[in-house]
Amino acid sequence: MVNWSALETVFLDMDGTLLDLHFDSHFWLEHLPQRYADHYDLSPEEARDRVIPMIMAERGSLNWYCTDYWSERLSLDITGLKAEVGDRIGYRPHVKDFLQALRASRRQSVIVTNCHPDPLKLKLERTGLDQHVDGIVSSHQLGKAKEDPEFWQDLQHLAPYRADTTLMVDDSFPVLESARRAGISQCLAVLAPDSKQAANEQHPEIPGIHHFDEVIPALRQCPPLPSCK
Known part of the structure; x- marks a missing residue:
């Protein structure tokens, strides 16, 4: 499923890969429409009918992920509203064990996320996720979403990598397809x-897992890379 011995770098999505996507799903589909209804004196149904189509129209673009954009578009403090349900932020199963095994393997681990820096800060405060990886890059730093084919070339400036020794792990098939087109050698x-x-259905060409315990044993059995010290 993953050829760990051929890898030097592992790029990891955050929401839906390392962290439970339930937080974001609940926020965008339930909490935000409810707070929008409260703010504009609408019924919950009226609010959802207005908000959800607006959100879905931006799917795959950088605006889709941008809290500044939605704060201005909806005249609401999106980051503040996310903090209201911040107790729902949490790890997916086996993630910490996987990250420990990845660090022990001495392969570079970088979170590559479409999450805007403001909610990213909230999630890191809640989880300490940044303590378990070598780096974090938000697509907002590059002005392109991961779905954009040019994203991967620009990523070299913030997280240099060799495409033929890199794995991308993500819950989004459009992102994984974008990574493959950019030459990333392995996708999961x-x-x-x-x-x-x-769970989502399996992609016909991209291997998939439900949880990281499916790949941890093979990662632990793979010899670690030589130390750079």
């Missing part, structure tokens, strides 16, 4: 990103 899909929802 997370099929169960949201703990409250059914």
